[in-house]
Structure formats: structure tokens, C-alpha cells
Amino acid sequence: MTPHPDALSPARRVYLKTKRRRNRLVLGCQLGFLIAFFVVWELAAQLGWIDSFILSQPSRIWDTMTGLASNALPMHIGVTVYETLAGFSLGAFIGLGVSILLWWSPFIARVAEPYLVVLNSLPKIALGPVIILIAGAGARAIIFMALAISLIVTVLEMLAGFVHTDPEYIKMARTFGATRAQIFCKVVFPANLSTLFNSLKINIGLSLVGVIAGEFLVSKAGLGYLIVYGGQVFQLDLVMTSVLILSVVAALMYEAVALLQKAVERRFGGQKTH
Amino acid sequence: MALLQVEDVGQIYQAENGEVIAFEHISFSVEQGEFISIVGPSGCGKSTLLSVISGLLPATSGRVLLEGREVSGISPHIGYMLQRDDLLEWRTIWHNVLFGLEIRHEKTPETVARAQALLETYGLAEFRDKYPRQLSGGMRQRASLIRTLAAGPEILLLDEAFSALDYQTRLSVTDDVYGILKREGVTVLMVTHDIPESISMGDRVLILSARPACVREILNIEFGAERSPLSCRSDPRFSQYFDHIWRELKSDDTAS
Numbered sequence: 001m002t003p004h005p006d007a008l009s010p011a012r013r014v015y016l017k018t019k020r021r022r023n024r025l026v027l028g029c030q031l032g033f034l035i036a037f038f039v040v041w042e043l044a045a046q047l048g049w050i051d052s053f054i055l056s057q058p059s060r061i062w063d064t065m066t067g068l069a070s071n072a073l074p075m076h077i078g079v080t081v082y083e084t085l086a087g088f089s090l091g092a093f094i095g096l097g098v099s100i101l102l103w104w105s106p107f108i109a110r111v112a113e114p115y116l117v118v119l120n121s122l123p124k125i126a127l128g129p130v131i132i133l134i135a136g137a138g139a140r141a142i143i144f145m146a147l148a149i150s151l152i153v154t155v156l157e158m159l160a161g162f163v164h165t166d167p168e169y170i171k172m173a174r175t176f177g178a179t180r181a182q183i184f185c186k187v188v189f190p191a192n193l194s195t196l197f198n199s200l201k202i203n204i205g206l207s208l209v210g211v212i213a214g215e216f217l218v219s220k221a222g223l224g225y226l227i228v229y230g231g232q233v234f235q236l237d238l239v240m241t242s243v244l245i246l247s248v249v250a251a252l253m254y255e256a257v258a259l260l261q262k263a264v265e266r267r268f269g270g271q272k273t274h
Numbered sequence: 275m276a277l278l279q280v281e282d283v284g285q286i287y288q289a290e291n292g293e294v295i296a297f298e299h300i301s302f303s304v305e306q307g308e309f310i311s312i313v314g315p316s317g318c319g320k321s322t323l324l325s326v327i328s329g330l331l332p333a334t335s336g337r338v339l340l341e342g343r344e345v346s347g348i349s350p351h352i353g354y355m356l357q358r359d360d361l362l363e364w365r366t367i368w369h370n371v372l373f374g375l376e377i378r379h380e381k382t383p384e385t386v387a388r389a390q391a392l393l394e395t396y397g398l399a400e401f402r403d404k405y406p407r408q409l410s411g412g413m414r415q416r417a418s419l420i421r422t423l424a425a426g427p428e429i430l431l432l433d434e435a436f437s438a439l440d441y442q443t444r445l446s447v448t449d450d451v452y453g454i455l456k457r458e459g460v461t462v463l464m465v466t467h468d469i470p471e472s473i474s475m476g477d478r479v480l481i482l483s484a485r486p487a488c489v490r491e492i493l494n495i496e497f498g499a500e501r502s503p504l505s506c507r508s509d510p511r512f513s514q515y516f517d518h519i520w521r522e523l524k525s526d527d528t529a530s
Contacts, residue, residue, distance in 0.1 A: 175354035176374040
């Protein structure tokens, strides 16, 4: 609902114009920085300021990318995305389930607390060899690793959200005789939709960390495999290409979660009054 | 027979550093259609008393009878309104109003129609599909009241229900709510720390002593049938009642 431009006061028009200009400027600077980065990189490599064998250069990355695109690159991206999404969804569902259980029973939550604290600070990659022995050296071990990294964070984050639900809301529901299940479904869970999405946003990144770490350990395919392989055969172009693609993949997955959040909030009117 | 009877009710709660007696030997009864205000020094357990009457909190001693039956657990005949409106931000006004019916699995065509009628009667029909954040404080409080009334309570407990509002809104909201409650014929028990509010709305004012609280006096307020919370504030008897309650509450300070 935008009013007709004529209806705007001159001061308002100036304000809107300044705001639009500022937004364009920010976007321009962001893009400009990116382009300048690649241009300087390419020039530095061409002019011999940096060793392009170690640090690669944009034109060689481009060649590698197009060369790979014809054969294996889509497969490698697909493997990494699949493993990440699998670890992410498992982490989200199991994490949500565990946090609901812990909310439900404060007793279990108190018993579990020290274990959660230790598991949270433990670098899960240290469990790598054990995970490989249990799950076998393949995609399952990698998904397991992604799950291990994202699970505890989800549990802690969701539980904190559930526990800190406005006690007045809960009391209000109780005055109508709400059962614990009703309190959860109608008050606690809807009140924590934004907590859930914040935790999902952190998780998609963490799952990717787990997947890449897993692929480093048991590499057969995937972007992590390409990076390790490239490093071993001194094909640094391959390493740089994979890292670049990885950052794009990570950004796209994060955006996907953010879009999902917007859709859900529109559907349930869940925007908070901050 | 009285609608609500409170018989020798006491409440002791266990704190980390010992037992605290909130109140003891509290007895009074409420007739159908009456409006009773409860005042007392701060910290005397007024709100706890309401929680006990509502069944939210089991009494340590004594009992509460509603229409002759002992209250145990949350009773569907009792409505309870808290200080804040507690409208759920992610629900529209309409879905907030239906919340109580939903919880009790009482969403039938009749009850829904009743809720709709309440919205229309009390001027909230046009805000039906708005979210709570789009309403003013007074409107929100009214929506919260309708949510409580939609569940069809026979007796309504108000726990400092207006103290979160600013003074001006509060005066008009009390007038508004009072009118609604009288028209709906609801029996009300209201806890407040505001002496003028207790006089302006109550048919009787129950004065509690400091902790451990007991009933110090039950004061009859007589302004006649045509009263409204705003109009009776200018009645000459208003300040007499005020002085009386003030002295009663004050005598606790000097005694302890």
C-alpha cells in the first residue's frame, strides 16, 4: 500500500530518496568489492606478484570449473548437498525431539545437564575415527558427523527457548485448564518459532562443517573430497574452485532456510513485536 | 445459598529458607451477581488467595466451595484474568478469543456464535482478524476479557487486571469492564492494591491484614444501583470509604 507520490510531503520525498540512495550505495560497494577482489587477484597472478601455483587465479579457477562441469562437478556438489541436508534434517528432528523431552521432564533435564555441557564443548571431530568404525567409511559416517556437530547445539538452543517461554502465557493457558501437551502445542512451540529458525540457520552452517570434515576423513566424493584430493596432487586450482563453490552452496542453503522462515511467519502471523 | 464459599482457607508455602504463612483462617462468601474487591498491604498474599480459589494452587488448609461443591483443580466455572492481557501475539484477536474454548474442547457452533456475539456487542468485531500488536492497551484488555467470558464462567477472578495500564486508560477500561460484567451478570472477585479502584467497582470490599493475612473487615459499599466506577468517584461517601480503608490498612503498619 504505497500512497500516490503526489501525496508525499517534500521532506518525506527527500527522506525516501536518501534512503534508496544509501541502499544502492551499500549494494554497489558490496559488488564492487567482490569484483575488485577478483580483478586484483587475477592481475597479481598475471604480473607475477603472487605465486599462482599456490594461490591459483580466477582465470584458472574458471577453466577448472568449466572443465569439471562437463564431467564430475555436479555430482560432487550433489553429494555434499545431499549429505548436508540429510545431517541437517536429522539434527533438526532429533534435536527438536530431545529438547521437547527435556522440556517435558525437568528431572531428566537436570540429570542430562552436565552431559550436554561436556558434549557441547567437545570437538565432535575428535569422534571421527569412532564414527567411521561404527557407521562404515562412507556417506553414512559423513552424515553421522554432520549430525553429531549440529545436534547438541539444537537441543541446547531449543531447550533454552522453551524454558524461557513467558510464564504469564503459560499461567493464562493453565487458567483455562490446559494440559501440558496443550501448553506445549498452543503456547510454548508457537512462541518459539523464531528460536527454531535461528537454530536452523546456525545448523545448516554447522552441518556443512560436519560434512566437509567427514569428507576429509573418508573421501570418495563431494567438495570436501575434491579439496583434499586437490591438496594431495598439488592441484591448488581444484582446491580454490571447490572452496569458492562451497561458499556459494553455503550461502544458498542459508538463504533457503531464511525463505522458509519468511513463508512460515507469513502463514502463522508469527512476526514478533520487537 | 452463596455462589462461592471460602471456608477457613490457609496457605503455607515452602521457601528455601523456611516456611512462609501467606494467609490463614480466611472465610467469606460471595452471592450470585456480586462484585467483591479484595485489598490488602502489598505482599499479603492477595494473588495467592485468588490462585487458591481458582484451583490453580491447592490450599494447605480449609476448602473452597462453588455452588456447594468443593473446588479441586481448575474449574470450568471459574474465569481468571491476570494483570497482563496475555493475548498470544501469533494469533488474531478472533483466535485469541477462541483460545479457552479450544483448550477445553468446547468449540461448538453455539459457543463460537456466543464468542462472535460478545465481539460484536463490545465493539471488537472489526478487529477480529487483527493481531494483538495492532490494538491499543484498552482494546487488548477488552479482548482478553472477552476471551475469558467466551468460556462462559459463572464467577470471574480479576488479579490486578488493570494495573498494567496507564492511569487514564485504566479509568476508562475499569468503567468499560464494569459495564460489561454487570450486563453479562457475572459474579466477580477482584484483587487490587488500588483503594479507589476497589471502592469504585466493589459492592463489598474485603480488607486483608498484613502477612500472615486474615480478613480484617468486610466493608459494604452503598452508592445505589445507578452507580458506575467513574460517577461514584465524585460521591461524597467515596472519600469516607477511602479514609476508612486507608486507616484499616495503615493500622497494620503501626502495629508491626
